[in-house]
Amino acid sequence: MRNIASKIIKNKSSNTFSSRVFVGRDSNGKQLFKYLTKPSEKELRSAIREVEQQIEDGTYQASEGARIGPMIDKWFELNESRLSPTTARVYKFYLHRFKIFFGGMKLSSITSTHVKEFLKILRDGGKLGEKQLRKQSGTSQLKQYCVLNMILEEFLKGKNPCRDVKAPVKDRPEMIILTVNEFKKVKEHVKNTRDELTILLAAACGMRLGEVYGLRWQDIDFKNELIKIRNTMVKVDKEYIQKKPKSKSGIRDIIAGDEILGLLKRYQKTKGVISGLVIQDDYPDRCSKRYETVIKKLGLPKTRFHDLRHYRATRMLAAGIPDILTSQQLGHSDVSMTKRYQHNTADIISNSKSKIKKLL
Numbered sequence: 001m002r003n004i005a006s007k008i009i010k011n012k013s014s015n016t017f018s019s020r021v022f023v024g025r026d027s028n029g030k031q032l033f034k035y036l037t038k039p040s041e042k043e044l045r046s047a048i049r050e051v052e053q054q055i056e057d058g059t060y061q062a063s064e065g066a067r068i069g070p071m072i073d074k075w076f077e078l079n080e081s082r083l084s085p086t087t088a089r090v091y092k093f094y095l096h097r098f099k100i101f102f103g104g105m106k107l108s109s110i111t112s113t114h115v116k117e118f119l120k121i122l123r124d125g126g127k128l129g130e131k132q133l134r135k136q137s138g139t140s141q142l143k144q145y146c147v148l149n150m151i152l153e154e155f156l157k158g159k160n161p162c163r164d165v166k167a168p169v170k171d172r173p174e175m176i177i178l179t180v181n182e183f184k185k186v187k188e189h190v191k192n193t194r195d196e197l198t199i200l201l202a203a204a205c206g207m208r209l210g211e212v213y214g215l216r217w218q219d220i221d222f223k224n225e226l227i228k229i230r231n232t233m234v235k236v237d238k239e240y241i242q243k244k245p246k247s248k249s250g251i252r253d254i255i256a257g258d259e260i261l262g263l264l265k266r267y268q269k270t271k272g273v274i275s276g277l278v279i280q281d282d283y284p285d286r287c288s289k290r291y292e293t294v295i296k297k298l299g300l301p302k303t304r305f306h307d308l309r310h311y312r313a314t315r316m317l318a319a320g321i322p323d324i325l326t327s328q329q330l331g332h333s334d335v336s337m338t339k340r341y342q343h344n345t346a347d348i349i350s351n352s353k354s355k356i357k358k359l360l
Contacts, residue, residue, distance in 0.1 A: 008041060017044040021051045066155075068102045068110065075151045084246040085236040094147045100129040107155055112164040119145060119168060141168035176301045177310045177343055185298050195294070197267055198279065198287050201227075202308035204260045206330045209288065209305055210234055211250075214242055215278045220256075220264060227254040229331065233284060240283055249333045313341035318348045 008019045017040065020033040034051055038044035072095050080088055101118050102110060121128055122144060125135035136144075149162040178186065183203060190196045201207045201215070205227055214232035221228060229252050232245050245251050268274065291305040309330060316326045327338040 008044060010041075011037070015039075017041045019044060019048060021048055021055075023051070023055060066107055067104050068107055069099050069104065071107055071155055072098055072151060075154060084234065085241065085243070086234050087246075089236060090143075091147060094144050097128060097144070098148060098151070107152070108159070110152065110161055112161040115145075115148065115161050115165045118148075119165070123168070138169050138171040142170050175307075175310060175343060176303055177307055177314060177345070178300065178303060179345065180315075180347065182300050183311060185300065186294060189294055189298060194282065195287065195290055197263060199291065199305075199308065200260055200263060202305065203311055204257060205254045206309050206312035207254070208232070208309065208331070209284045211245070211331075213240075213277070213279055213282070213284050213287075217268065217273065217275055217278055220261075220278075221253075222261060222265070225256050225261060227256045227260075228252075229254065235285070245331070247331075247333060249328075250331045252328060252331050254329055310341045310343065313338060314343050314345055314348075317342040318345070318351070 008017055010017055016037050018035065018037045020035045023032050023034050036044060036047050036051070038047055076091065076095060083091060098118075101121070102114065105114075119141060120126065121133060122136040122141045125133050127133070145162070145165075145167055149160065149167075152160040152162055186199065187196075187203075190199055198209075198212050201212045202209070207215070207227075207229070210232040211229050215227070215229075216231055219228040219230055220226075229245060229250060231242055232250070233240050233242055235241075264278070267278070288305045292302075295301075295303055313326055313330060316329070317323075323335045323338055323342075326342075327335045330338060330341065332338045332341075
């Protein structure tokens, strides 16, 4: 192992021993040093050997002494290309909070206590800079913790203080989905309206709202009775854009029934178009608000447009469709996610009673 430490200096005023270790060069060729101070020469030499060994092994992180603000910006610059526009926008919001709380601290100075204090502000609704935060949900806390953990893990590796902090618990609110009869009321109410197609594409095909608004006529295979998900609409800042699904599982062929295909044919004939987007002159957020208005007007349990995907997953469960096929149709990356979308409804329990009674 080569000696890359400067000479050891005894500090008479503090009765300590100091040295510096050359740890590399920055992107401009400037030499970088790690400064060490210990109460005894023996401890200092041990610390020097530890740093030298890390450098030899390739595990030393030269960024430890850097301020967290610039490193957060650097992390985003290096990782932005792999993020969807929506995710990037959310991450920017989180990163702004990190920079406010941790200020000009060095990466190596951040401890698990600092991380816990930051999470406490989120949990209790404390003050962050000049802004008073509202209490954050467990899900929101977890998301911000995960992003902070990714950043610190990339620059600090095994010294990441988040490793010693228990991750916040994601909220698990009781999921309410419409019953078959309740959905029939919705279906009847929106018949021959602008929302009929969007709602049926979600409930009968399990399509996400962005996928509904990203659907193009070229993606509909009437001959083979398939709807091909190859495009989605997302909101970036205040603008909507078209893009490919962010995951491989999102790219899929959905088996479409006669009713939805018939509706699409009638819709196409009425509009007189054979290319471009199926739904035009409308946006996802408007549709979501109209759906919630319909639910309220009909006096049905409060549900979101996204919950129609839960409705679809549950109806497929009731029909005995294999989970692996349901997962593929919904565009989930694994079956465990699909399980969260399936719910024991009264009709499923009723239809299963006789089978359960016969089991030994």
